[in-house]
Amino acid sequence: MTRVRRDLRAAVFEANRALVESGLVRETFGNVSGVDRQAGLFLIKPSGVPYDRMTREMLVPVSLETGEVLDGKLRPSSDTPTHLEMYRAFACGGIAHTHSAYATAFAQARRPLVCMGTTHADYFHGDVPVTRPLTQEEVAGAYERNTGLVIVETFRAPGPNPGDVPGVLVANHGPFTWGADAMAAVEYARVLEYLAQVELARVGLAPDAPRPADYLIDRHYLRKHGSDAYYGQP
Amino acid sequence: MTRVRRDLRAAVFEANRALVESGLVRETFGNVSGVDRQAGLFLIKPSGVPYDRMTREMLVPVSLETGEVLDGKLRPSSDTPTHLEMYRAFACGGIAHTHSAYATAFAQARRPLVCMGTTHADYFHGDVPVTRPLTQEEVAGAYERNTGLVIVETFRAPGPNPGDVPGVLVANHGPFTWGADAMAAVEYARVLEYLAQVELARVGLAPDAPRPADYLIDRHYLRKHGSDAYYGQP
Amino acid sequence: MTRVRRDLRAAVFEANRALVESGLVRETFGNVSGVDRQAGLFLIKPSGVPYDRMTREMLVPVSLETGEVLDGKLRPSSDTPTHLEMYRAFACGGIAHTHSAYATAFAQARRPLVCMGTTHADYFHGDVPVTRPLTQEEVAGAYERNTGLVIVETFRAPGPNPGDVPGVLVANHGPFTWGADAMAAVEYARVLEYLAQVELARVGLAPDAPRPADYLIDRHYLRKHGSDAYYGQP
Amino acid sequence: MTRVRRDLRAAVFEANRALVESGLVRETFGNVSGVDRQAGLFLIKPSGVPYDRMTREMLVPVSLETGEVLDGKLRPSSDTPTHLEMYRAFACGGIAHTHSAYATAFAQARRPLVCMGTTHADYFHGDVPVTRPLTQEEVAGAYERNTGLVIVETFRAPGPNPGDVPGVLVANHGPFTWGADAMAAVEYARVLEYLAQVELARVGLAPDAPRPADYLIDRHYLRKHGSDAYYGQP
Numbered sequence: 001m002t003r004v005r006r007d008l009r010a011a012v013f014e015a016n017r018a019l020v021e022s023g024l025v026r027e028t029f030g031n032v033s034g035v036d037r038q039a040g041l042f043l044i045k046p047s048g049v050p051y052d053r054m055t056r057e058m059l060v061p062v063s064l065e066t067g068e069v070l071d072g073k074l075r076p077s078s079d080t081p082t083h084l085e086m087y088r089a090f091a092c093g094g095i096a097h098t099h100s101a102y103a104t105a106f107a108q109a110r111r112p113l114v115c116m117g118t119t120h121a122d123y124f125h126g127d128v129p130v131t132r133p134l135t136q137e138e139v140a141g142a143y144e145r146n147t148g149l150v151i152v153e154t155f156r157a158p159g160p161n162p163g164d165v166p167g168v169l170v171a172n173h174g175p176f177t178w179g180a181d182a183m184a185a186v187e188y189a190r191v192l193e194y195l196a197q198v199e200l201a202r203v204g205l206a207p208d209a210p211r212p213a214d215y216l217i218d219r220h221y222l223r224k225h226g227s228d229a230y231y232g233q234p
Numbered sequence: 235m236t237r238v239r240r241d242l243r244a245a246v247f248e249a250n251r252a253l254v255e256s257g258l259v260r261e262t263f264g265n266v267s268g269v270d271r272q273a274g275l276f277l278i279k280p281s282g283v284p285y286d287r288m289t290r291e292m293l294v295p296v297s298l299e300t301g302e303v304l305d306g307k308l309r310p311s312s313d314t315p316t317h318l319e320m321y322r323a324f325a326c327g328g329i330a331h332t333h334s335a336y337a338t339a340f341a342q343a344r345r346p347l348v349c350m351g352t353t354h355a356d357y358f359h360g361d362v363p364v365t366r367p368l369t370q371e372e373v374a375g376a377y378e379r380n381t382g383l384v385i386v387e388t389f390r391a392p393g394p395n396p397g398d399v400p401g402v403l404v405a406n407h408g409p410f411t412w413g414a415d416a417m418a419a420v421e422y423a424r425v426l427e428y429l430a431q432v433e434l435a436r437v438g439l440a441p442d443a444p445r446p447a448d449y450l451i452d453r454h455y456l457r458k459h460g461s462d463a464y465y466g467q468p
Numbered sequence: 469m470t471r472v473r474r475d476l477r478a479a480v481f482e483a484n485r486a487l488v489e490s491g492l493v494r495e496t497f498g499n500v501s502g503v504d505r506q507a508g509l510f511l512i513k514p515s516g517v518p519y520d521r522m523t524r525e526m527l528v529p530v531s532l533e534t535g536e537v538l539d540g541k542l543r544p545s546s547d548t549p550t551h552l553e554m555y556r557a558f559a560c561g562g563i564a565h566t567h568s569a570y571a572t573a574f575a576q577a578r579r580p581l582v583c584m585g586t587t588h589a590d591y592f593h594g595d596v597p598v599t600r601p602l603t604q605e606e607v608a609g610a611y612e613r614n615t616g617l618v619i620v621e622t623f624r625a626p627g628p629n630p631g632d633v634p635g636v637l638v639a640n641h642g643p644f645t646w647g648a649d650a651m652a653a654v655e656y657a658r659v660l661e662y663l664a665q666v667e668l669a670r671v672g673l674a675p676d677a678p679r680p681a682d683y684l685i686d687r688h689y690l691r692k693h694g695s696d697a698y699y700g701q702p
Numbered sequence: 703m704t705r706v707r708r709d710l711r712a713a714v715f716e717a718n719r720a721l722v723e724s725g726l727v728r729e730t731f732g733n734v735s736g737v738d739r740q741a742g743l744f745l746i747k748p749s750g751v752p753y754d755r756m757t758r759e760m761l762v763p764v765s766l767e768t769g770e771v772l773d774g775k776l777r778p779s780s781d782t783p784t785h786l787e788m789y790r791a792f793a794c795g796g797i798a799h800t801h802s803a804y805a806t807a808f809a810q811a812r813r814p815l816v817c818m819g820t821t822h823a824d825y826f827h828g829d830v831p832v833t834r835p836l837t838q839e840e841v842a843g844a845y846e847r848n849t850g851l852v853i854v855e856t857f858r859a860p861g862p863n864p865g866d867v868p869g870v871l872v873a874n875h876g877p878f879t880w881g882a883d884a885m886a887a888v889e890y891a892r893v894l895e896y897l898a899q900v901e902l903a904r905v906g907l908a909p910d911a912p913r914p915a916d917y918l919i920d921r922h923y924l925r926k927h928g929s930d931a932y933y934g935q936p
Binding site: 026027028029046047048049074075078099101102104105106107108109110111133134136139140143171172173174200203204 | 356467
């Protein structure tokens with residue numbers, strides 16, 4: 001039997017609960033995972049289990065190497081192969097997926113979430129991109145794995161750096177976000193939804209409003225991130 | 235006195251409560267029913283009774299054959315003849331009717347709820363249609379029954395299959411949804427409202443956005459429905 | 469000292485609480501009143517008192533004949549002269565005034581709330597009108613009284629009948645609604661806000677959508693109102 | 703050690719709590735401060751501390767003269783230099799800053815919040831302006847201080863009077879509001895967000911709606927403010 005770190009189990013469970021409390025998920029949509037790279041596994045929500053019946057023992061450990069379930073009787077989230085490809089390519093500790101209304105509207109509009117202000121810049125250093133649509137072959141084949149691969153492709157040069165822009169809109173599907181751990185991924189999911197709500201209103205008010213200057217965006221991002229950050233407590 | 239199965243009474247009562255908790259109903263609008271085809275009856279909410287004063291004994295049993303009230307002193311929902319015609323034509327176990335804000339806006343706009351993403355495809359295999367308006371004769375006559383008949387007409391070929399698309403927008407009125415039982419019908423009502431909210435935002439962002447490819451929609455629908463489904467637990 | 473019926477005091481107090489619980493008021497905006505025509509007075513919320521500190525003894529009795537405060541130490545709502553003129557002209561038992569967001573947006577757009585569906589017809593038999601703007605003289609003079617007079621003017625022929633359309637949007641101000649008693653007025657205020665939300669969405673989806681046929685609207689209104697009503701319990 | 707008035711500490715703490723309860727802040731965005739001009743200091747929220755872990759002892763006293771922290775171990779909000787410049791120029795007792803969704807959308811659209819009705823006039827005597835964007839030099843230099851200076855510049859003649867219009871939209875950033883004390887500043891923040899919500903809907907309904915007459919706006923503002931006010935209790 002695989003040994004899953006207790007703190008990882010607790011953290012991923014708390015993050016799944018935070019996702020529900022955020023109001024970002026409906027029905028059984030959405031999932032959060034967290035990774036233990038040393039142990040070579042990640043923990044993810046079981047598939048189709050209502051959030052209010054989920055216990056931390058139901059979280060499913062999945063091998064980072066093989067993608068196989070390492071333990072337990074429950075199927076992992078059907079989006080598990082997407083998470084797997086993202087963990088392989090991105091240096092993150094947690095991933096969240098929601099169908100939150102405003103971010104999903106951007107995904108269905110195939111419209112990137114443009115950086116129009118400092119709140120966006122505090123979290124995402126640049127526009128949150130939309131993936132290209134999957135081809136018929138990609139959908140007919142290993143669909144969920146290919147979703148992960150197309151996300152990874154979106155962040156290949158000249159695309160954004162996944163460390164600077166920890167979120168993506170999968171075309172006609174919905175948002176994925178990631179962060180240092182599962183809870184950070186959920187925080188990015190909450191902020192992404194808020195930004196999408198603000199941006200929808202902005203489009204209604206001034207569809208051709210000028211973008212803020214790069215120097216403003218850089219300043220805000222760097223006051224929260226990197227070695228010269230001065231936001232928060234030391 | 236008619237014998238109503240206790241589990242049906244409990245299920246329809248719980249579904250009416252779930253409808254209220256979902257925030258989909260206002261005032262005394264909306265109703266849920268559930269059918270027992272073996273007993274030849276369905277149970278429905280009484281007309282105009284506030285949800286917080288409704289008890290499970292107040293639910294009204296109605297004959298599937300004659301449409302007559304089988305028991306009790308309360309009038310059934312004024313929409314009862316609509317439910318009756320739907321039960322006669324559709325192989326479903328429960329029906330929900332709401333005036334939820336976004337879905338009603340689509341009904342008032344006489345605009346079908348187009349399938350623009352995977353969340354839609356997870357529940358409805360195709361666009362949710364709008365009925366044609368009723369004629370003056372249909373409204374002057376058995377109005378509520380004719381509402382049911384025009385719903386049924388909307389799903390006649392070449393219209394969608396009511397098993398694949400368990401929802402409809404009655405023109406200038408509001409949504410009806412159905413499912414395997416009363417609670418499933420309420421779940422479809424919740425999802426329909428969410429999809430309408432997302433689609434309204436999508437229209438504001440990109441009115442001419444391309445539709446997702448059919449192969450994506452089919453894949454999502456079939457991963458949750460039918461013999462090859464692999465979503466959820468076995 | 470004026471004798472105020474205890475049941476009126478209780479009813480107006482409960483209606484003011486219902487207004488707060490409905491989420492229709494912000495800060496100290498909004499007020500509800502109820503009338504006792506036999507006693508020749510109406511009771512109204514005191515001016516500028518936060519809802520959570522208001523007791524039923526704080527409600528202010530006002531003379532229907534003179535418009536003067538009949539009892540108590542508190543000033544009545546600054547909108548009292550508006551209520552007074554409405555009670556004099558309309559055969560209603562209660563009046564509610566809110567600054568609810570969507571209805572206020574219609575008032576600021578000077579756009580009537582057009583009847584686009586059966587939910588509207590269940591409550592308002594026709595479009596909810598917007599008043600003409602007040603003239604400079606009307607604003608400089610007895611402003612609140614003139615607001616009442618311009619409401620009354622809006623319902624003079626060929627305007628709608630205030631019994632059939634118990635609500636109005638005061639241009640660049642907000643909605644007033646009325647009904648058989650104070651609580652009914654609040655119910656109309658809630659429904660008006662809901663209808664405005666739906667109609668805003670409808671405008672975004674199909675700005676030129678056709679109106680529903682009159683025969684549908686009449687049918688819905690008459691199934692809830694008048695001698696042939698068959699909605700609710702006998 | 704600096705002596706901070708206990709009532710100021712309590713008032714600023716309560717105002718920060720009211721900000722959270724209003725739903726105007728997300729994550730750790732937003733802050734409220736209150737000033738003691740006699741003591742030459744203002745109290746402000748610490749930087750990056752989650753609201754639910756903040757105690758009143760964590761509030762940071764800052765010198766009005768030097769802008770330096772007078773006491774305690776925590777860093778003040780990174781927006782502290784903005785508050786400082788505002789206190790120096792405006793005769794107010796409290797300042798609130800949020801990233802509330804609708805007001806932020808106006809800031810990102812660089813669109814002033816136009817006065818379209820009496821609710822606006824009850825609180826803001828004229829349009830709520832948008833600042834000019836900061837120059838590259840202003841952002842590269844003392845960014846937060848320059849944000850305060852550009853706010854102050856916006857209210858220099860022929861701009862509005864900061865006593866009549868106690869709010870501003872910082873371009874591509876968000877709203878600041880102020881008032882007689884910290885709690886009043888929060889009230890203005892709540893009202894500003896509500897007005898932005900209404901105005902967004904109004905733009906969707908009638909983009910070219912006429913503005914209300916000045917005499918209506920003046921009347922409403924003056925019935926709540928100034929020596930002839932007659933709203934509320936004497």
